[in-house]
Amino acid sequence: MWRYAPLLPVLNEENIVSLNEGWTPIHSLDKLSSQLGIRDILLKDESINPTGSFKARGLSAAISKAKELGIEHCVIPTAGNAGGALSAYAAKANIKATVIMPKHTSETLKEECRMYGAELLLMDGLIDVCGKKARQISAETGAFDISTMKEPYRIEGKKTLGFEIAEQLNWQLPDVIIYPTGGGTGLIAMWKAFQEMQELTWITGKLPRMIIVQSQNCNPMIQMFETGIFPENFTAEASIASGLAVPFPFAKDQIQQVVRESGGTAISVGEKEMASGMETIARMEGLLLSPEGSATYIGLKKLIEKDYIKEDETVLLFNTGSWYKYR
Ligand SMILES: Cc1ncc(COP(=O)(O)O)c(C=O)c1O
Structure with a gap:
């Protein structure tokens, strides 16, 4: 791309x-x-x-820009695919990734994040619950919140x-x-x-x-x-x-x-x-x-x-x- x-x-x-x-x-x-x-x-x-979905495009752009801006830690709420994509691109860029996903998500979608070395948190509920947790983590740690449409680069x-x-x-x-x-x-x-x-x-x-x-x-x-x-x-x-x-x-x-x-x-x-x-x-x-x-x-x-x-x-x-x- x-x-x-x-x-x-x-x-x-x-x-x-x-x-x-x-x-x-x-x-x-x-x-x-x-x-x-x-x-x-x-x-x-x-x-x-790469990582089996179109989320690769948005996360390639967003992680490239994060690297350009000197960001060291990103957090993402995800239904699954965006989390895997973030984990892979963050691994490549030496950026820490925290992924928050509904507990009921498929094992493959969870496991790929772990394989790429991301920190994975599982929540009861849908992506809106994960979004709240991401905002909390971002406020507490200064991690960059890379939620859908809340940053301009995906x-x-x-x-x-x-x-x-x-x-x-x-x-x-x-x-x-x-x-x-x-x-x-x-x-x-x-x-x-x-x-x-x-x-x-x-x-x-x-x-x-x-x-x-x-x-x-x-x-x-x-x-x-x-x-x-x-x-x-x-x-x-x-x-x-x-x-x-x-x-x-x-x-x-x-x-x-x-x-x-x-x-x-x-x-x-x-x-x-x-x-x-x-x-x-x-x-x-x-x-x-x-x-x-x-x-x-x-x-x-x-x-x-x-x-x-x-x-x-x-x-x-x-x-x-x-x-x-x-x-
Ligand atoms: C396979 C797949 N299709 C579609 C969507 C929805 O994408 P969008 O956020 O662009 O509406 C997602 C988002 O997680 C997805 O993983």
């Missing part, structure tokens, strides 16, 4: 902490396209990034998703992008990248309709889209798509702004649907999706049923993480 370094915030390239993240493939899901009667269904496969790394999609598709963006949304970093970052590319005249024409997908177990952003206000007394349950279980996204207003500005929409998917979606795509396309990736496929099917997506459109799905990490 560092091919886009001039558009990223690191000033001295010696500070770049890279494990070769980015430039992930875009697959054409031909069998799925003909089954669903849509011209082009594409899938950007972020599972092959989003800069995730912008490279937008640059890459444009470059890989010959500067023709898809009509629709379906994004599995937790804290919303990738969504907001792609929108920022599209606007920067318009300013640079790298792209012209209409931007994609940005669609957010969440699990029925935790869908505050879908409810907010439907009613215009954040749900009162919101409660949530865990999800097999752990990255989507974010009950109180810090960037809720920005997420809504991107969806509305782009003319997009919001859709919930069920837990069982995500589980069976993983099997369908594995058997049909030979690709193992994370539950979050499967959510984008189920969202697509629902939107076709609602006649929201038309047969002559190009749709981009995201597999944001590796199936292997959810064991």
Whole structure:
């Protein structure tokens, strides 16, 4: 992703902490396209990034900048993947990492943090509880809080998703992008990248309709889209798509702004649907999706049923993480 370094915030390239993240493939899901009667269904496969998820992009940028700024200790609340990515990049940069994760997270997601030498704290509850603990640790120790959207650099790394999609598709963006949304970093970052590319005249024409997908177990952003206000007394349950279980996204207003500005929409998917979606795509396309990736496929099917997506459109799905990490 560092091919886009001039558009990223690191000033001295010696500070770049890279494990070769980015430039992930875009697959054409031909069998799925003909089954669903849509011209082009594409899938950007972020599972092959270092540490097995798209979180590598944001954390590569944030840890590079932390190194540039002389930060020695970072703390992160995480549903799992961001914690693994922080741990790996912090190890490479000789920065101490403290990772706070829900206790119910998969063993692989926990164990990788320990392998990279991070300090791992486990909490009862979802990521919002971990966020409170991170704030406390940051206040007590001076550790830099690298929570989603609370520092400015993870989003800069995730912008490279937008640059890459444009470059890989010959500067023709898809009509629709379906994004599995937790804290919303990738969504907001792609929108920022599209606007920067318009300013640079790298792209012209209409931007994609940005669609957010969440699990029925935790869908505050879908409810907010439907009613215009954040749900009162919101409660949530865990999800097999752990990255989507974010009950109180810090960037809720920005997420809504991107969806509305782009003319997009919001859709919930069920837990069982995500589980069976993983099997369908594995058997049909030979690709193992994370539950979050499967959510984008189920969202697509629902939107076709609602006649929201038309047969002559190009749709981009995201597999944001590796199936292997959810064991
Ligand atoms: C695999 C996966 N997909 C999607 C998300 C949600 O990402 P975002 O915070 O950009 O909405 C996460 C976040 O943890 C994740 O791990």
